[in-house]
Amino acid sequence: MEKIVEFQKVTFQYEEDPNPMFEDLSFSVEQGEFVAVVGASGCGKSTLFRLIHQLEEPEEGHILVGGKEVKGQKGYSGFMPQRDLLMPWRTLERNLALPLELKKVPKGEQKRRIQELLERVGLGGNGGKYPRELSGGMRQRASFARTLLSGSDLLLLDEPFSALDYLTRVSLQEWLAEQWESLGKTVLFVTHDVEEALFLATRILVLKGRPVRSLESIPVPLPFPRNRKMLEAVEIQELKERLIAGLQEERRDEEEK
Ligand SMILES: Nc1ncnc2c1ncn2[C@@H]1O[C@H](COP(=O)(O)OP(=O)(O)OP(=O)(O)O)[C@@H](O)[C@H]1O
Numbered sequence: 001m002e003k004i005v006e007f008q009k010v011t012f013q014y015e016e017d018p019n020p021m022f023e024d025l026s027f028s029v030e031q032g033e034f035v036a037v038v039g040a041s042g043c044g045k046s047t048l049f050r051l052i053h054q055l056e057e058p059e060e061g062h063i064l065v066g067g068k069e070v071k072g073q074k075g076y077s078g079f080m081p082q083r084d085l086l087m088p089w090r091t092l093e094r095n096l097a098l099p100l101e102l103k104k105v106p107k108g109e110q111k112r113r114i115q116e117l118l119e120r121v122g123l124g125g126n127g128g129k130y131p132r133e134l135s136g137g138m139r140q141r142a143s144f145a146r147t148l149l150s151g152s153d154l155l156l157l158d159e160p161f162s163a164l165d166y167l168t169r170v171s172l173q174e175w176l177a178e179q180w181e182s183l184g185k186t187v188l189f190v191t192h193d194v195e196e197a198l199f200l201a202t203r204i205l206v207l208k209g210r211p212v213r214s215l216e217s218i219p220v221p222l223p224f225p226r227n228r229k230m231l232e233a234v235e236i237q238e239l240k241e242r243l244i245a246g247l248q249e250e251r252r253d254e255e256e257k
């Protein structure tokens with residue numbers, strides 16, 4: 001398997017911060033994986049994505065995507081930030097057109113691609129609506145569609161479902177699993193929800209400590225396609241308890257500081 005993302009001894013610190021966030025951090029993700037990134041709040045999950053997407057730059061070390069240094073590369077990742085990307089004053093169609101306008105895609109082709117994409121994410125017929133007219137789940141699917149428009153093989157999804165109610169979240173998890181299986185892209189997915197990570201991911205990466213010096217990598221021993229019943233297996237329940245205990249411990253350490 002080919003590595004799509006690779007961190008080589010990456011050190012990063014926010015200017016305002018007295019301590020580094022990451023120190024000599026190395027890890028990699030292979031093409032086609034679905035990796036869930038978990039860790040206590042504030043441990044650096046979003047920062048990890050910001051580094052991959054070049055919204056931040058490491059002090060030391062190298063970040064490679066597709067075997068090449070990210071610096072100087074463009075358009076290699078689609079980023080869905082923690083807060084939804086949609087502009088309230090544009091209809092769904094016009095929101096989706098934005099990245100295509102920037103790329104100077106001809107109008108006719110824009111229309112065709114947007115229609116196709118809306119169908120793909122189950123929002124066909126909703127292109128003329130404004131974000132406020134969509135439910136939370138629809139908005140997240142629309143944001144996901146916009147992320148897909150980057151055309152990148154690497155998708156960085158930062159807690160896409162955390163603000164949704166339980167049932168919507170569960171149905172979007174199933175939806176995302178299907179999208180991942182049919183798109184053949186690599187997904188990195190931040191979540192606070194251990195069960196969500198176990199349901200979706202091929203592997204879980206756990207961020208721990210300050211600074212973060214390494215990531216714990218936990219493969220999820222379940223086949224695809226997945227169903228909820230599989231989560232009831234004893235080994236998965238044990239894994240879940242272990243993950244939750246690890247996160248709680250991290251939180252206690254944080255509170256004692
Ligand atoms: N632009 C910034 N400048 C300075 N410090 C920042 C900046 N962005 C984040 N931080 C700090 O870096 C730390 C990690 O932030 P980050 O957003 O990566 O955490 P996170 O793991 O995504 O948290 P959450 O689960 O709450 O989203 C936090 O302590 C945060 O306050």
Ligand SMILES: [Mg+2]
Nearest residue numbers: 045046082158
């Ligand atoms: Mg975050």
